[in-house]
Amino acid sequence: xxxxxxxxxxxxxxxxxxxxxxxxxxxxxxxxxxxxxxxxxxxxxxxxxxxxxxxxxxxxxxxxxxxxxxxxxxxxxxxxxxxxxxxxxxxxxxxxxxxxxxxxxxxxxxxxxxxxxxxxxxxxxxxxxxxxxxxxxxxxxxxxxxxxxxxxxxxxxxxxxxxxxxxxxxxxxxxxxxxxxxxxxxxxxxxxxxxxxxxxxxxxxxxxxxxxxxxxxxxxxxxxxxxxxxxxxxxxxxxxxxxxxxxxxxxxxxxxxxxxxxxxxxxxxxxxxxxxxxxxxxxxx
Amino acid sequence: xxxxxxxxxxxxxxxxxxxxxxxxxxxxxxxxxxxxxxxxxxxxxxxxxxxxxxxxxxxxxxxxxxxxxxxxxxxxxxxxxxxxxxxxxxxxxxxxxxxxxxxxxxxxxxxxxxxxxxxxxxxxxxxxxxxxxxxxxxxxxxxxxxxxxxxxxxxxxxxxxxxxxxxxxxxxxxxxxxxxxxxxxxxxxxxxxxxxxxxxxxxxxxxxxxxxxxxxxxxxxxxxxxxxxxxxxxxxxxxxxxxxxxxxxxxxxxxxxxxxx
Numbered sequence: 001x002x003x004x005x006x007x008x009x010x011x012x013x014x015x016x017x018x019x020x021x022x023x024x025x026x027x028x029x030x031x032x033x034x035x036x037x038x039x040x041x042x043x044x045x046x047x048x049x050x051x052x053x054x055x056x057x058x059x060x061x062x063x064x065x066x067x068x069x070x071x072x073x074x075x076x077x078x079x080x081x082x083x084x085x086x087x088x089x090x091x092x093x094x095x096x097x098x099x100x101x102x103x104x105x106x107x108x109x110x111x112x113x114x115x116x117x118x119x120x121x122x123x124x125x126x127x128x129x130x131x132x133x134x135x136x137x138x139x140x141x142x143x144x145x146x147x148x149x150x151x152x153x154x155x156x157x158x159x160x161x162x163x164x165x166x167x168x169x170x171x172x173x174x175x176x177x178x179x180x181x182x183x184x185x186x187x188x189x190x191x192x193x194x195x196x197x198x199x200x201x202x203x204x205x206x207x208x209x210x211x212x213x214x215x216x217x218x219x220x221x222x223x224x225x226x227x228x229x230x231x232x233x234x235x236x237x238x239x240x241x242x243x244x245x246x247x248x249x250x251x252x253x254x255x256x257x258x259x260x261x262x263x264x265x266x267x268x269x270x271x272x273x274x275x276x277x278x279x280x281x282x283x284x285x
Numbered sequence: 286x287x288x289x290x291x292x293x294x295x296x297x298x299x300x301x302x303x304x305x306x307x308x309x310x311x312x313x314x315x316x317x318x319x320x321x322x323x324x325x326x327x328x329x330x331x332x333x334x335x336x337x338x339x340x341x342x343x344x345x346x347x348x349x350x351x352x353x354x355x356x357x358x359x360x361x362x363x364x365x366x367x368x369x370x371x372x373x374x375x376x377x378x379x380x381x382x383x384x385x386x387x388x389x390x391x392x393x394x395x396x397x398x399x400x401x402x403x404x405x406x407x408x409x410x411x412x413x414x415x416x417x418x419x420x421x422x423x424x425x426x427x428x429x430x431x432x433x434x435x436x437x438x439x440x441x442x443x444x445x446x447x448x449x450x451x452x453x454x455x456x457x458x459x460x461x462x463x464x465x466x467x468x469x470x471x472x473x474x475x476x477x478x479x480x481x482x483x484x485x486x487x488x489x490x491x492x493x494x495x496x497x498x499x500x501x502x503x504x505x506x507x508x509x510x511x512x513x514x515x516x517x518x519x520x521x522x523x524x525x526x527x528x529x530x531x532x533x534x535x536x537x538x539x540x541x542x543x544x545x546x
Contacts, residue, residue, distance in 0.1 A: 038368050042408025043437075046479050066368025072291060079368060104295035108365040110335070111327040113298075116290055116308075148320040151290060152308045186320075188312045214323075217314040224323060 003138035005094040005172050005204045007032050007250035008059050010276065011269040014254045020050050022262035024057075030269060032059035032093065034252050038066045040090075041082050051090060060092040061205065061252065066108065069128045069142070070115040071101035080135050087136055094205060094250075096141035096174045097132070099125070099162065116151035117161040129169040141172040141204050146179035146211075146225035148186055158183075163199040172204035177242065178254075181235050182211050182223040191238055200246045208239060208272060209254035228257035231268060239272070243279040251276065297321070298328050299361055332360040335370045340377060340400045342455040343393060355384060371408055375401060392446035399452050399483065402440030402474040406481045409438035414477055414530035420523075423537070429504025430538035433497050433523075436531045438476040441491050441498075445469040449485040458483075477530030487525070489517025494526075502538070 010031030015023075023033075033054050040047050040062075054060065067079055087095055100112035115121050132140050144162060156164075166173055175198065184191035210229035216222040231253070243249065253268045293306035304316075311317035333356040337344055344352040359380050365373040378397035387393050414436065423431065442448065449470045453459040471491035474483050486494070492513035496506035510517040526532050 038370065041369050042371060044411035045406075045408050045438075045476060047408065048411075049479060068368075076368075082369075101291060103368065104291050106366050107295065107299075108368045109295060109298060109328050110331045110365065110368075110370065111324060113291075113294065113324060148323045149309050149311055149317055152310050153290075186311075215319070216311070217317050217319045220313060222320060222323070 005096075005139050005141055007061055007093045007205055009248040009250055011272045012059075012061065012250065012252045013265055013269050014063075014252060014256065015050075015054060016255075016259050017046070017050060018259060019262045019265070020053075024053060027057075028266065029273065030058065030266075032061055032250065032252075034061035034063050034254075037062050037064040037083055037086055037095075040086055055090050060090055061094040061096065061250075062087060062090065062092040064095070064097040065112070066102055067097050067132070068101045068103040069097050069132065070099055070113075070121075070125055071103065071128075072115075072121065072124050073104070075128055075131055076103065080132065083132075084136055087138065094141060095136060095138060096143055096205065098143045098145060099165075100145050112145060114145060114147045114149065114151070117154040117156040117158060119155070122156065122161060122164060126165055126168040129165060129171050133169065133171065139170060139172055141174040142166070143174040143176050143207065144179050144183075146176070146182040146186075146223075148222065148224075150187065157197075159194055159197045159199075163202070166199060166202040173199065173202045174205045174207060175203045175242070176207035176209070177238050178207065178209045178211055178231065178235050179225060181232065181238060182225050185221065185223045186216075191234075192241070195238065195242060200242070203246065203249060206239070206242070206249050206251045207254055208235060208251060208268075209256075226257055227254045231271075236271065236275070240275050240278075243275055244282070247283055248276045248280055294324075298325055299364065301325060328364075329357055329360055332364065332370075332373065333357060335373050336360070336377060339371075339374045339404050340397055342400055342452050343377075343381075343397050345455040346390065346393060346396065346451070347387070351386070355381070355387065358384075371404055374404075377401065392444065392448060392451055395442060395444040395446055395448045396452055396455070398442045398444075399448055399472050399474065402442055402472075403481050403483065406438040406440055406474050406476045409476065412437050412533040415527070415532050415535060417527050419535055420527065427538055429502060429507075431503050432500060432536040433503060433506075433526070433532055434500075434534040434536065435494055435498050435526070436475055436477055436533045438474075438481075439494065439498065439531060440472075440474040441486070441494055442472040442474070443469075443491050444471065448472055449483060452483060475529070475531050482529075487518065487522060489514035490522050490525075493517065493519075493522055 008031035012032035015033045015035050040051055098112050102109050180191050180194050208231050209227040210231055212224045212226045214222045251272045297303045297306050305321040311320055336356045378394045381387050381394040381397050447464055447470045449472045454461045471486040473486045489510035493506050493510035496509040507519050
């Protein structure tokens, strides 16, 4: 594991091709861009032209959505090799994936699906992270999931599960604060309690995104992690709480559905940047 | 190691009639069916969206509701086998051929093939087209033996229906209007630079390009094109290909002198 994750401690935005011209038209007040790895696995064409141009100008985070690290089955070696090729081509400052599974028996389910937290699953996921870090020759970051259900067989709290994975494998953690908010609301728990036990020293990046609200089986609110709207007030509050504790951390705005125009998206990043600056000033004072 | 939670979870995701798997719970409901439905919905909606994105003209032709219903059946019957969603739907045209409710639109599958070729072209390898001057120096005696390598982004869709016109009218390229001459069109899909282009090939053009793509020398490719359509115009086709940046390379045969009578 030679390359350690090293994004700048400022804000970044998830790149959407619709914004390419706006982004290139002027220097943006951003530290980095993040892309979904699977969108850049073709041989050529505009995706690589655009990513190459971004890479020249900004730090880069490659974020995988299809490796299925949380599966109990073996990792797809072909997919792992595609990730290796991509990382070698663009040399991103960071590579991250999810504590989730998305493939089963050769079928790709195209969703980040949950897993039970047991000693058995912990051992298996730790092996997978090892395999990824060895293949890529770099540290990876693992993201906490948003979930809608629980497994009765789970015996380990999610935060402990993530902390132990990081300890065993040396991976960093990607703390998605919207996911913390969504999961806590959905499971009737307190997001602050989750965050207060989170191993902040392992966090190398933060994600912020929007969610929607539906209702569950008993008519109670059920939050859905949609990345299709502005970041909720409660998520900003939690973010400020975390940053006050940790100091500035690389922070990404994710907006993947109903993508707004560039100024609207950039405005979200500016809000995050202001919170980062406030924290820096407070710690300097 | 077996993965019981994954197997039952995945089965229930793709079969909405099945009860949700044992062991899945929530703090406020022992059997959280609606919560589990979020995952079911994510799978079907996400994959349907991938198909919408890849086949917008097909959707325009059949309408949103019809498309969503057709896509849902396709998604559940043939979920993707790879996390690379850009290639999801390679089999959609074949599925449409057998999809009974779409039978009144016999050209629909060919429009889907054209749209699938556009994505392929978009992601294909880049190649710098050759300069026309490369052919200027050609000795006419060697012309039949040269091999012209078409651009890697090229896709050719032959159809008994006017699919280029139908596609253009359903993708915003042309105004919707009655199609005066309802006859077959061969589509050429290519991305010589950054934009994917779609055009109708001239007579014999599809057979010519397919032969060139099959690494056959120019003389044989021209013969194949003439056999396909006697109106094939070699000079016009060659000029069109080179002028549009669709020739990646030209391989000259070993030099030999003209046979004297």
